[in-house]
Every structure is written in C-alpha cells, then in structure tokens.
C-alpha cells in the first residue's frame with residue numbers, strides 16, 4: 023500500500039521513461055495475476071462445500087498464523103491484517119500490488135478508503151460497504167492519479183558543485199603559452215601536431231593534475247594524498263590529451279622503469295587509439311608504452327611488459343594501456359608484472375567501466391598496487407598505503423599515492439555507483455554548471471539537461487515506417503552527399519543486412535563494423551574509413567564510444583538508440599574538436615514520443631523534424647527492389663553455407 027512514499031534516489035539513469043514504463047507494466051501484470059488467482063480460489067471454494075474437519079483445520083491454521091503474525095494496528099481493520107475478513111484481505115492483496123506502481127489510481131476500497139477507515143473493531147462492517155471517514159479522522163490523501171513526485175538527487179557537495187569547464191571548444195580556447203606549467207618539450211610536440219591552444223577541459227585539468235604531481239611520485243607536502251579527479255565533458259572535447267600531457271610530464275622525471283600509469287578502457291579499438299596518442303607524446307623520451315588488449319597472444323604481450331634477468335625481472339613499460347579482462351590476466355599470470363609503483367590509474371569512459379565493475383577488475387588492480395599492506399614494516403623508507411586519516415605517524419614516512427582519474431562524456435551523477443570506485447576526496451570538473459547545492463529544487467531547469475553536446479552538432483529526426491527505413495537511409499545518404507558517414511544499428515544482424523542491401527543498391531562505398539569480424543579485420547576497416555576509402559560505415563555500438571575518426575560529417579541512427587547515453591556517444595562521433603556535424607535518427611511512429619522526451623531531458627538544444635515525402639523516395643524504388651531481391655539471395659546463400 024502506498025501510505026508512505028519512500029523517496030530513494032536511484033540515479034539519473036533509472037529515472038528514464040523506459041524504467042517508468044517497465045515498472046508500470048510489471049505492476050499491472052502482477053496485479054492481473056493476483057486478481058486472477060484470487061478469483062480462481064474464490065470459485066473453487068464456492069463450488070466445494072467445506073468439510074467440518076477441514077474447516078476446523080483451516081481455522082486452526084488461521085489462528086496459528088494470527089498468533090505468529092505481529093499485530094500491526096491497534097483495533098484491527100488494517101489492510102491485510104488477520105482481523106480483516108478473508109474476502110476483504112483477498113481484495114487488498116490485489117490492491118497492494120496495484121499500489122506498487124504508485125502512479126495508478128486507487129481502486130474502490132483501496133488504500134485511501136482503508137486509511138480513512140475508523141479504528142473500529144474488525145469485521146464490524148460488511149466487506150462491500152463503503153465507509154466514510156469520521157469527522158475526527160485525519161484523512162491521508164493525494165494518492166490519486168497524480169504522478170509520484172520526481173525524487174531530487176541529494177548529491178554530495180563535490181558532485182553538486184563541480185569546477186566549471188567551458189563547453190564551447192571554439193570559443194573558450196587557451197593559448198599553449200598561457201599554461202606555462204607544461205614542459206617546453208611537450209609544448210613543442212603539441213604545436214608540431216597542429217595544436218596551438220588548449221580546449222577548455224584541457225586548460226582546466228592539465229594544471230590541476232600537474233600541481234597534484236608536483237612532489238614527484240610522493241605525496242604532497244604535509245602528507246596529504248592528491249585528490250582523485252573526475253572529468254565530465256562533451257564528446258570530442260579533447261579529454262584524451264587532458265590526461266596524456268600531465269601523465270607524460272609527471273613520469274618524465276622517473277629514474278627506473280616501472281609501471282607508473284595504467285589506463286583502462288572498455289574496448290580494444292579505444293585502447294589502441296589512446297596508446298597511439300601516448301606514443302606520440304612519449305616519442306624521444308625514455309618512457310615506454312605497452313598495449314595490453316588481447317590482440318596479441320599473452321606470451322607476446324608479456325614480452326613487452328617484463329624481461330627476465332639473472333636476479334629477477336625488469337619492467338619494460340612505464341605506461342600500460344589496457345582493457346580490463348586482459349589486464350587481470352597479466353596481474354594473475356605474468357611473473358614479474360608489478361603495479362606496486364602505480365601512481366596514476368586513468369579510467370576512461372568511466373561510466374561504462376563502472377558498469378563492468380562486476381568483473382571486479384578494480385579491486386584486483388588496487389590489491390596489486392597495495393600488496394600485503396598489513397604486513398609492512400612501519401619504519402620502511404617508502405610506504406604504500408591506501409588513503410587514510412592524516413596523523414603525525416602517517417606522515418613521518420614518504421608515501422607513494424595512487425591517484426584515480428575518471429573521464430567520460432556521460433559521467434554518472436549517482437553517488438552509489440561512484441562509491442564503488444573508492445575515490446579519495448574527489449574533485450569534479452564538469453561542463454554542467456554548479457547546482458544550488460544538495461537537494462536543489464529544479465535540477466534540470468538550470469543546467470539545460472543531463473548532458474552537454476558539442477556546439478557544432480545539429481540533431482534531426484526522420485519519421486518513417488518500418489518497411490521504408492532502408493529506403494529512407496539510402497535517400498539520406500544520396501541526398502546529403504557526405505563523404506564520411508557513420509550509420510548505427512542496434513544489432514550485428516541488422517548491420518549485416520543493411521550492409522548487404524546498400525552494397526547491392528550500389529553507388530556508395532560501404533563497409534560494416536561489428537563483432538562478426540576479428541580485431542585485426544576491424545582495425546583494417548577503421549583505417550580504411552579514416553583514409554576516406556569507405557564513404558558509409560554501418561556499425562553496431564562497437565564504434566559508438568570514444569572512436570575518433572576525423573571528418574565524420576553525418577551520423578545516422580538507423581535504429582533509434584534505447585538509452586540516452588548511447589545517443590550521446592553515437593552522435594558524438596561527429597562535430598568533434600569544434601567541427602560541425604549532423605545527426606539523423608530514424609523513428610517509427612511508436613518510438614517518437616518517448617525518444618523526443620528522452621532528448622528533451624538530455625538537454626538537446628533543438629531537434630529538427632526532417633520529412634521524406636514519397637515523391638522523393640519513388641525514383642529509388644525500382645533499384646531498391648532489385649537490391650532487396652539480391653539481399654534475399656545473399657541471405658539464403660549464407661544460411662545454406664552455415665547449415666553445411
């Protein structure tokens with residue numbers, strides 16, 4: 023029963039419309055099942071006269087139940103209480119289930135009436151009779167059809183009031199020379215790669231990180247551990263360089279090669295991309311970068327990480343870029359692979375990495391970084407301890423901290439999720455403005471939405487029927503005439519079929535990207551797309567996050583994304599680094615309302631409707647029908663080969 027509404031912050035992700043609809047549907051199904059069962063039982067009892075013995079047994083069981091059950095309400099009459107007549111209890115069972123959905127109107131005799139009922143003796147009133155509230159009773163109401171109030175997140179101050187970062191990468195630029203903390207060699211490298219100014223997120227994060235690493239590999243003066251950093255900035259806003267530059271600079275002063283920076287990313291392709299950036303900025307320095315993703319055999323990767331010597335092992339990598347699964351393999355199986363000198367743990371695409379926490383890769387990494395803490399000699403010269411309260415004793419020995427750095431375009435605001443990372447005095451940099459403080463009344467109104475999008479990105483949607491989707495995509499591609507287009511579907515099967523169809527239609531150089539292909543093939547496909555040899559890449563969400571291909575002008579969502587975060591990352595493959603780009607989403611009639619609401623909540627500034635009248639599609643139809651029959655033949659042939 024919904025006498026009390028327990029407000030619990032389930033996180034911004036859970037507040038989505040899909041969660042609402044799902045919960046509603048589940049509650050309805052449950053209610054129907056309960057009502058059906060109750061009717062069935064009633065029918066059985068009516069048709070079967072009770073034997074006196076059986077009746078006594080039932081009564082005995084009922085009285086036992088009564089004795090066991092704690093008395094909930096003085097005077098009885100509470101819904102579901104043993105004192106209430108049996109038929110009434112059955113009715114209430116259904117009502118309670120209905121009330122779970124909290125947005126349903128109370129039915130007759132439901133919680134409103136029960137709550138208003140007089141605290142009289144049980145069974146005083148016939149079950150079907152309506153009871154009016156006595157004049158002295160306090161009537162608890164407001165459980166009508168009104169929606170449950172939106173639970174406002176109660177955020178810790180560091181989440182509610184972040185350090186603000188400019189969101190426009192074309193306007194809030196900071197010239198390289200205005201950040202003198204960056205090493206001159208690195209400044210030269212930046213210029214050599216065409217970078218003359220820092221993007222806002224870089225201008226904010228680089229100095230902060232360099233300052234926290236100013237004491238070398240030991241903790242800052244006074245024994246204070248550096249704060250962990252969380253960075254939330256739009257796609258394509260240069261988050262990679264925001265950690266690459268300070269990490270490389272901090273490690274430049276190292277004397278002995280040890281794994282001091284570990285970057286963890288969700289996919290092989292992303293890890294490869296980030297290791298490339300590290301290679302650029304560590305080039306001509308003694309620092310070594312190792313890529314650990316499972317693309318090579320374990321033994322081959324081990325050769326790049328450690329070398330056996332006469333007196334043990336020698337580390338061969340200062341910076342390790344890894345996917346979580348393979349990283350754990352090396353922690354477990356590579357002799358001599360040590361994280362005891364780890365200074366920086368970078369978690370890129372942090373919200374996605376939090377989702378993969380069930381693999382418990384983080385506790386394994388932390389355990390490897392702080393081995394045998396309890397058994398350590400308290401007077402050892404250099405200590406490694408997890409952050410703790412600063413005392414005179416804890417500051418007497420130099421400490422080597424482990425600083426966590428989180429980056430994402432859709433960093434979660436859910437403190438429960440972030441808690442899993444064990445952050446130490448976290449410091450958030452965000453393009454979302456600070457809120458009025460914990461419990462701010464109008465969360466989305468002042469910030470414009472959940473996420474920020476690149477300024478140069480324009481959003482469109484195309485209403486269409488299911489059958490017409492491929493034709494509409496072909497029309498868009500041919501009509502808009504862009505030379506680099508990324509098209510997303512929701513499954514690899516859809517990607518494959520659309521690829522075969524577009525290929526059969528002709529006129530476009532097309533490729534597909536999904537788990538149908540091995541890592542080597544996928545790498546080749548991305549390279550061709552980057553080189554402009556492929557005009558249209560049809561992909562699953564494997565390329566939705568982080569992938570940085572220059573010059574993508576158009577993103578098409580052939581299948582509408584189910585989640586807001588997916589949309590943010592997919593469309594973020596265009597309009598990167600201050601460029602412009604367009605995103606088109608094909609929507610079926612049934613998807614329109616929910617999708618538009620989702621984007622409004624997301625803070626999409628303007629969403630343009632783009633109609634494709636049949637006169638525009640008509641000229642493509644003969645060629646399209648020919649392509650369809652070719653697709654049919656190709657699919658049959660594939661089935662035949664699979665069956666053979």
Ligand SMILES: Nc1ncnc2c1ncn2[C@@H]1O[C@H](COP(=O)(O)OP(=O)(O)OP(=O)(O)O)[C@@H](O)[C@H]1O
Pocket residue numbers: 216217218219220221224255256257258259260261262263430431567568569570572594598599
């Ligand atoms: N200061 C800069 N000036 C010009 N270009 C830059 C600058 N910083 C980064 N870039 C370029 O911007 C592009 C996007 O950068 P990056 O991949 O780091 O974005 P991101 O914020 O990590 O995006 P995502 O959230 O999608 O992963 C890259 O091609 C990068 O080379």
